[in-house]
Amino acid sequence: MLQTMRNKIKGLVAIFLIGLLVIPLALLGIENLFYKNPYAPDDVAEVNGQKITEREVQLALQSERQRLQTQFGTNVPTQLLSDESLRGPVLDRLIHRALIADVAEKGNMTLLDKEIDEIIVKLPDFQVEGKFDSDRFVNLIRSIGYSPATFRAMMRKDMVVNQMKNALLMTDFVTDQEIERAVVLSRQTRDFEWITLALGDLPESMLVSDDEVNEYYESNKQDYLSEEQVAIEYLELRVDQLEKDVTVSDDEVRAQYEQELDSLSKPTEREVAHIMIEGNDDAAQAKMLEVQEKLAAGEDFATLAAKYSDDFGSRDNGGHLGVSTGDVFPAEFEQALLDLKEGDVSEPIVVDDATHFIKLLTLNAYETPSFEKERLRITAELKRIKAEEKFVSDIEILKDLAYNAENLEEVGIELNLPVNKTALFSRSGAKDVILQDSRVLEAAFSDRVVKDGFSSEVLELSTDNSAMVIKMIEHKPVRTLTLEEKKKDITGELKLEKAKARLTEQAVSIRESLDNGTSLSALSEEKGLSLSTQVAAKRHAAGVPQELLNHLFAMPHPDDDQGRIDELSLDNGDYVIVNLTKVTSGDIENLTDDERKSLKTNLASSLAGDEYQAWQSMLREEANVEVYNTETSAL
Structure with a gap:
């Protein structure tokens, strides 16, 4: 590819472009211990x-x-x-x-x-x-x-x-x-009417005997199990904590600064444009003199470059060549750049059988940051490096000391780490932030920790900069919950079941009347129930439970003018009896061009x-x- 570019691109811009292509992003290949x-x-x-x-x-x-x-x-x-x-x-x-x-x-x-x-x-x-x-x-x-x-x-x-x-x-x-x-x-609408048998406070009025509770408990007690729980103590080794105790001398900071000077120093950047005239024959000389006169008369450099420059790669861009730090262009070209002030244009410069008028567009001179300016950054980085080195060595010590430790107190003293303790927790109810890591939970309930009583292996946490070891201090195994512990829950479940059964009985009675020809509106008046009506309802309609709408739009079309009756138990416990009376298909004729386009995209x-x-x-x-x-x- 580069050879093809060399064959097709002429002038200094070719050198500049190829130079850019071969500059590596060196830092991305750098790896180090840290x-x-x-x-x-x-x-x-x-x-x-x-x-x-x-x-x-x-x-x-x-x-x-x-x-x-x-x-x-x-x-x-x-x-x-x-x-x-x-x-x-x-x-x-x-x-x-x-x-x-x-x-x-x-x-x-x-x-x-x-x-x-x-x-x-x-x-x-x-x-x-x-x-x-x-x-x-x-x-x-x-x-x-x-x-x-x-x-x-x-x-x-x-x-x-x-x-x-x-x-x-x-x-x-x-x-x-x-x-x-x-x-x-999607634009289909449906007409329907419905009555709601509300669950409301009905469960509270239901009576449940102790015998019913006992019978329900005995039939289901295999499901009434407590969660296994443990309480642990743990030591956490963190790079950021180690970093607080690390000291770095001024000599170390100074030495690192001196080592980084080359990378901290940035060369002066010069943004440059040129007008290139190839050859040295009479025509080229005449062209060069014409450009020189027009520049002296104050005509626009970019306009002259577009008209006269023989560098086809840059002339349509005002002769722009990019930025040089002193080593991009030939020596004669770079020397001419050094003699220019921002905005100046050079006298004609001959390079490789071509004459150049060089313009310095911008000049960016960088100052090497002082030691005082870099002190805090370098100090922080050196502290981090030392902390990471200590982290690696302390992990090995933690492994050795914790393996057969009776408790973690002595290990903590040796490594100057506090021993943290948790309350009892289950696999699903851990509130401590440290217990949100699945590997900590897995280790806390492992056979090694619970059954054998050993400390866990050293666990690496969510980042490479933190590790911990845990040990069990209390364990509560799974057990069957007692009747007293479950009585309140069971009583509530039985009351709810009875209330729902009561609503089902009412619904069956209403359905029988509907099957015998009584209309839903007549039944609502007879039983003192509120009748709700919707005309041309869409799939999402305000004031109608979404569960009911989903059910309605899944129902078959009504067979006749009487409609189609169905019933539904909602998630909140209410029971609904609905009569679907009409289905109207969406009308594509009323679709605007924008709506059609949007629908086509979405579909x-x-x-x-x-x-x-x-x-x-x-x-x-x-x-x-x-x-x-x-x-x-x-x-």
């Missing part, structure tokens, strides 16, 4: 031979929590953010992502490193004052558990997966016949979504998928 997890992550699942690791799951969990917190703010329930709630769906998405990535890879879909790098440097999150900042990039991705290489790999996979999805979702279409059928159904999107889901299901059925930890998966 990005590496010292503990090999466990494999959670395997999709067609491709591993999904616990680290990937934890990163996805962290991302999903951040998404929920951004969307709902402080209103998001804590339980919704727990590993128990999120892990199954997150793992499900990772499996589907791996399935699509596998198809894309087999289809040779990919993105070049250069394409990924170009996207990364343009992301606003990684920019300072509108320009890519490598320090900001590294710090941000590090804060969410990525190294530069793993972040780029994640982006490549996500973008390829999205390309594959879009290729499928953007290819669906709908016919006019499908639009007509959709309008007939195509819906069909594409359905087909995409079907395709995903097919991939899953045909794939070799194995989930190793089924207890924490929704699959």
Whole structure:
């Protein structure tokens, strides 16, 4: 590709463009100790031979929590953010992502490193004052558990997966016949009337005897089990806590500053444009003199470049060549640039058998930041590095000391860590933030901790910067709840059952009367019930329970003018008897062009979504998928 460009592009702009293409985003290839997890992550699942690791799951969990917190703010329930709630769906998405990535890879879909790098440097999150900042990039991705290489790999996979999805979702279409059928159904209206037998306070009036409660308890006590509960003590090792005790000397900070001077220093940038006149014959000389005269007369440089320049790559852009830091163009060209002030145009300069008029558009001279300006940043980074080194060594000490410890007090003293304790909790009712991590819950209820009485293995938490070990201090096994513990619940259940049975009896009586020819309106008057009526009701109508509307629009059309009777028990306990009297199909003739266009777009999107889901299901059925930890998966 580069050779083709060399053959087709003439002038200095070719040198400049090719130079840009071969500049690597070097920092993305850098790896160091501080990005590496010292503990090999466990494999959670395997999709067609491709591993999904616990680290990937934890990163996805962290991302999903951040998404929920951004969307709902402080209103998001804590339980919704727990590993128990999120892990199954997150793992499900990772499996589907791996399935699509596998198809894309087999289809040779990919993105070049250069394409990924170009996207990364343009992301606003990684920019300072509108320009890519490598320090900001590294710090941000590090804060969410990525190294530069793993972040780029994640982006490549996500973008390829999205390309594959879009290729499928953007290819669906709908016919006019499908639009007509959709309008007939979606804009259909129905006329109906109904009466409601309200549950209300009826259960409170029902009488339930002790014998009934006892009998119900004996018949169902196999289901009345308490939840297993444990209370634990734990030690948590955190990099941010270790960092508070780390000291860094001025000499260390100064030495690091000196080491970073080359990277901190930025060369002066000059934005440049030119008018190039090829050759040195009489015609070229005449052209050069004409340009020189017009420049001296104050004519616009960009306009002259468009008219006279022989550099076809730049002339239509005002002769713009981009930015040089002193090493992009030939030496004579760069020297001429050095002699110019911002806005000046050079005298004619001959370079490689071509004459150039060079204009300095902008001049950006960067000052190397002083030691005092960089002191806080460097100090923080050195403290973090020392804390991470201590974190790694302390984990090994924690492993050795906690293995056979009678309790965690002595271990905590050795490592200067507080021993934290929890109240009793179950698998589903843990309120402590630390217990929202599924691996902590799993360890707390493991045989090793509960039955054998040992400390747990060292557990890595949601990030690579935190680890903990736990030990049980109290255990309450599963047991059958007593009659006294369940009496109130059972009494409520029996009262509700009796109340619903009472409503069913009333409904049967009303239905018999309707079957004998009595109208619903007459029955409502006779029994003192309120009759509600809807004319031309749509699928969503104000004042009508949605459950009732869903049921009505699923009913067959009425056979005659008398209508079609049906009944329905609502989720709130109310009992409804309804008479569907008329069905009117949607009218496509009244559809405007905008409505037709919108409907066509929505219908195509819906069909594409359905087909995409079907395709995903097919991939899953045909794939070799194995989930190793089924207890924490929704699959």
